[in-house]
Amino acid sequence: MKQPPPGEPQATPAATPLPSASPAAEPKAKPTPKPVEITFDQIRQRLTLLPVGIDVRYQTISPDGKWALMIASVANQFNLYVYPLDELSKDPFVSKQLTSTAGFKGSAQFSPDSKEVYYLEQGRINIVPLENRQVRPLSVTAEMDVDFAREKIEVFRQAWTYLRDNFFDPKFNGANWDEVRSEYAPVAAGARTGDELRRIISEMLGELNASHLGISAPQANAPAPAIGRLGLRFDREDYETQGALRITEVIPLTPAAIGNVKSGEYLIAIDGAQVTTHANLDEMLAYKINRRVVLAIASSANGAQKREVVVRPISGNAERALLYRRWVNDNRSYVAKLSNGRLGYVHLADMSQGALTQLYLDL
Template identity: 25%
Template sequence: DVHFPSQGPEDIVYEAGGKLYILPFATLQPKSVEVSLVTDKALLKPRLEPADKNIQSVVLSPDGNRALFQARGNIFSVPAENGFVKDLTHSSGTAERSPAWSPDGKTIAYWSDKSGEYELYLMQTDVEGSAKKLTSYGAGFRYQPYWSPDSKKIAFIDKAMKIQVVDVANGQTIQVDKGLRMTHGELASFQVRWSPDSRYLTYNRDLDNQQEAVFIFDYNNKKLHQVTSGFYSAYSPVFDPESKYLYLVTSQSFQPMYSSIDNSFIYANSGQVAAIALLKTTPSLLAPKNDTVALKLDAPAKKEELISKAEKERKDTSLKVKALPAAKDVLIDFDGLEQRMVILPLASGNYGQLNAAKGKIIYMKGQNTGASGPGAIKYFDIEKREEKTILENANGYILSENKARILVARPNTQFAIIQAAENQKFEKPLRVSEMQTMIDPAAEWKQIFADAWRIERDYFYDPNMHGVDWNKARERYSKMLEGVTTREEANFVIAELIGELNASHTYLSGGDLERPKTQNTGYIGVDYEPDGEFYKIKKIIRGASYDAEARSPLDISGIDAKEGMYILAVNGVPLTTANDPYAAFEGLSNKAVEITYNTKPAFNGAKTVVVQTLGDEYRLRHLAWINEMATKVSEATNGEIGYIYVPSTGVDGQNELVRQFNAQWQKKGLIIDERFNDGGQIPDRFIEILNRDPLAFWGVRDGSPWPWP
């Protein structure tokens, strides 16, 4: 591709394929321009880099004493409190992803592209250089591994939505199930939970009706059971550690939230925590309680006598007492399983990340829809049947295999390990800032390039890659990559590779880029006009009279600065045409400042006023532009046609449509202006609002009738 063309009087100079060319107008035959640059290639030298800003996943050790972090393509071991922080993989040329600690504490499983594709590797926790490749799946991405409690099996899901289990001893893999419409977000958050005896695994996936259903797979019999019907969505299943119940979240609460603008409504906060008895003979988790008197059977003779008497009093002597199975065996009556579901006495809301410990159902409780901020880690006390709080202000958590400790995540990459008990405090953050890795930039860029190529190969919607020979594209752009000396250049090559697909919504961002220092700037919502030594106010930016959300600081009551007046100084510092007018407001964003102004370009007779600057003028100028367009339409149509500007089909565009439509729906027509639309959601709701036909009219004795909707 040709980039950055620049025309001169006799030719055009441009870049293509990493080289400069000149195209003379006279011959129209391009000539290569030889360029020699002298560089010490400082940015190619190996260097020690912090990894805590690149954390992508975290897991907890079985005893909760350490955590594993995936960060900058490596796996780090970080102590709960005391001890060393260690890079376990330390490689720039390969990427290690999604670590998982075996329940026996002996092995760490993770995905690595060391072989050229992501395969499952096993590493002994106490032996350097012990990593061994377990699988040879070939092309494709796979997600978080989940160990069985006996440390013999690992379950995972891949990018094709295939749920699989691999036998650690021999590497044999079986497919359990397959999702239908799971994108990267759902795949990355997909969880598998094993039964305590490692026989069953449970999970949720989507159905044809786009609801979520809970499934249980019997590994011994290789049989899949659908637990919930899918009439209601159900998710986040987990087995009770005592093998009696299956806990899950079910969306069965329907409490509409009505719009304050029109009659629209949604159903939010519908999640409820529920329990299912695995056996028909197991009492419901919410069975009525009954206080009983315990018999003290001290004397063996008395004990035998009471037992004998009880047996004689049995009415049905044909019933035989069967020995209970060993506690380690999980038994499930699949017949009527969903019928045994009970909903726990908790307020409906946004629940997730269910876990179970003895006597507790632990979960993440997010803010209700409409509220913002982090959620809380809570648990349901089974004996007392009440909710208790472990920790507020949490983004997520992981329960250790021994059910005693919790790794909690907070905003700004903060982590801590706490007890799985009530009223914990975030007192000892994990020392993630000590995670450092030695990187070889060229090797790292090569791996990133390979990842980008594989991601498009495996996820791009068209398996034919829009007709592009994707293997050839990799070969061609790999040669360009050999000459890069900065991350910016590496990103450029990767972007060119992706550009071969000629598709929208294919983005590239991030990396160790050179970032110049920036300074915030204050604004007062005016257009400046230079006039001799000083600037005068050419125009005060105004939206419509009703646009109170954004106004110029000079356009509020009590301030008499007007258009045509001169701004002479800011905080006593003269503002002259020798500098850009915004230079006087550097570092003064959203701050109180003193403005000196006058009707003439002189300080004698000048006035001062204190105003609060704006952080930016975007919204103010946007509202002013919309009002200008609406005014033109109204004047041209005698007020019969309304005007609505929709900047996108994202949240800002949605807000603008509803804001402007609600005030103008009664007009004879509407102009919907979506020029410069920068994308967003599929605009089904936009179209639905604009396509609403009246279904009925309200007729009243007094006043005017009105349509509905």
């Protein structure tokens, strides 16, 4: 092939024309959804209250509109319930219980087909079908360990700083806020649990002598560890002077009471881990609700006459309920003694359905 002289432009082959593309099909326009029309005329007369018969704390409706899902408290225990909304349903119009465990339930929601319910309990995702109510875990398990030694310092700092920057009175109702920090910071650094830290911060807030100030625990459905409770109370002086947990009280009907643990005995170990001065019972009983736990109980702090007691810890709500019932029973006995049996005693804990039911039983 003959090459052109240098400097002359070289010919380029003609570009092969591309085949013409067929015109794309026009996308079909989405149908305009029909607007929802609400007839507000006499809407109050068409209001219907569902006779669910339980103390509901949360509710949602299934995607198909046939079920109301509720988280409700019965006998101081939170569980899931459903109530039929379909007027043509063959199911009886009563609340149907889906779960029966002690842990707090949260974030409950239906599956897209309305046949199953997903929910959180003790930091775990569970699934319960409406048909057979057989709870199964979702194969995703995660537990988060928080460095409480660092967390408590940061929580205290944020609480103090927030009030420094936002309190309505620049003179802090006469309190020297910097001195308050210097006084309470070392105490907060010595807190062993979240509850202790919140009590210390509450004391600090009290220095402001102002209303509507407080600090509370995270919401019950937050992914915090569920702490098992034994139903024991300990001698503070023995713990502070010797680092020993001498039992001063066993709450009736709690795991420790059922295990025949007695006042005056010592808690030496939990699941083989020694209870020392630096031990944190909340950490040792985290995620232990309704699980097998072995307690080492002794007649003295040095471990004399040690024996093992197998228990299944209960939730904090269950322990508080037993404490309340003991308090009611003590008051009832006291009134009966003073009145020679002529007066009765009842107590209404709150205005929930469970409390009203208990009041009827006590009457």
